[in-house]
């Protein structure tokens with residue numbers, strides 16, 4: 001088969017990071033599926049461009065050619081040769097060509113997981129088609145996504161003669177790539193809002209990283225411990241409490257162990273969180289990273305439940321096959337990753353709260369997997385409920401039974417045209433309970449094709465709109481917001497609302513996820529939060545859009561984290 005006709009090729013990556021080794025002290029590697037792409041030297045494909053420029057040293061290394069030299073010139077660009085199969089630790093650690101392959105493969109695999117789950121190409125927030133990946137960007141144990149520089153930058157740490165590379169850490173590469181993808185999908189998630197929204201950006205990047213790492217079977221095998229000569233392990237190893245305490249904790253310790261330990265400690269702390277809703281009353285949990293751990297913890301507990309359900313059938317005569325047990329874990333992780341990604345389309349475009357995420361996850365999954373044969377939704381809902389995160393009442397409205405006005409609409413245009421969707425919203429505003437008095441703008445219209453686990457194909461169009469209202473503190477109080485008396489009455493405040501409309505393949509609206517602008521209770525909580533943390537802009541206003549050009553904003557968003565020493 002010609003290479004261009006294949007869908008995936010196998011590339012060697014470091015399974016987690018170089019500190020994770022097998023029984024023989026070899027770094028655990030894996031050959032993972034990466035979508036086939038026409039590869040120019042760099043490697044440079046249609047979505048990613050690896051540039052090995054080190055700003056600290058001022059050194060630019062030549063582009064890496066991953067193509068197969070044995071293939072004829074005219075079709076070499078479609079070829080690829082994995083030259084790192086069986087490479088020793090020394091080579092994996094020191095060969096910049098391997099580092100280039102590692103970031104390219106993991107970033108491509110992460111993007112592929114999103115495109116598979118959502119059934120469409122995803123755009124970068126900065127507008128171009130190709131994002132830079134810079135594997136040795138600077139001398140610092142840090143990595144970040146910077147939209148204004150159109151790339152993800154990976155640092156390294158020098159410890160005596162040793163160098164520790166963030167570009168060799170699977171979870172760091174997946175985490176940063178996820179920030180970039182989510183910024184493209186939901187650019188309003190970085191607007192000043194309730195603490196959940198910023199926390200969610202971090203939590204989601206961690207969730208994708210964790211599930212991506214967990215879907216590498218060879219790694220879970222290592223975590224499950226040694227097997228006997230027949231490849232079997234005792235059943236006690238896969239008991240729920242043991243998997244929670246041992247397997248995930250082992251992974252958590254290894255997460256970021258080689259770098260500063262920051263990532264590892266975040267994951268560890270999320271596992272130590274008792275499943276209750278105390279975090280809601282604890283001011284420490286207003287800090288976005290800390291708050292994000294709650295969602296990470298819920299997802300990890302859901303993963304364990306799903307894995308345990310799959311393992312039940314494997315145990316017999318007191319033992320089970322280690323490889324199969326690992327495979328089941330990888331499958332559960334892959335499935336949960338798809339569920340989490342699909343939820344993003346059903347999440348509101350602005351003012352996201354944790355409740356909205358679980359709501360969106362359950363509703364979107366029900367559309368593609370109506371039967372939930374394995375009880376996955378039940379596992380996820382229970383894990384979130386344990387932390388007091390339950391879907392809000394009637395926030396996602398089923399529009400199937402609603403008499404809506406489709407007069408004058410062009411169904412073809414409705415699939416891609418913001419103005420056409422605006423017409424629909426405008427003429428149905430009353431029925432959709434959208435207040436026409438507030439500024440309203442349809443910001444994105446995207447087609448989506450999702451395939452459920454049993455092959456059910458669901459064609460949809462996802463349209464986002466936002467609403468804003470600029471008021472003074474005094475006017476806000478008159479509207480019904482509870483505003484602290486010490487806020488100067490003439491302070492300008494920007495209030496946000498919005499929603500997401502899901503249309504079926506015939507252009508009929510089927511769901512409406514809404515965060516109403518006139519929800520004064522939520523607006524009061526938001527203003528209170530922004531005020532208590534002093535989040536005024538340079539003009540002394542509260543809650544206004546960051547207003548910086550697209551792509552600039554993420555660097556600003558991450559800046560406070562850099563100060564806290566939690567750069568990724």
Ligand SMILES: [Zn+2]
Pocket residue numbers: 175179201202205567568
């Ligand atoms: Zn981050």
